[in-house]
Amino acid sequence: MAVPKRKSSKARKNKRRSNVWKLDAPAFSKCTHCGELKAPHKVCPNCGYYKDREVIKVEA
Numbered sequence: 001m002a003v004p005k006r007k008s009s010k011a012r013k014n015k016r017r018s019n020v021w022k023l024d025a026p027a028f029s030k031c032t033h034c035g036e037l038k039a040p041h042k043v044c045p046n047c048g049y050y051k052d053r054e055v056i057k058v059e060a
Contacts, residue, residue, distance in 0.1 A: 028037040033049040043050045048058040 031044040048056040
């Protein structure tokens, strides 16, 4: 069975348990057609446009 060779220090233990490694908030960009916030490189859920052309029809 694997056993640690040395005791891990409090600082090392606390670094591992810290919240430094949490993910960042997702990026948002403005839709060029309607101006709503949307995820980059995705179709706008509000108007259905992507790069100034209609990709999906959204009911009003």
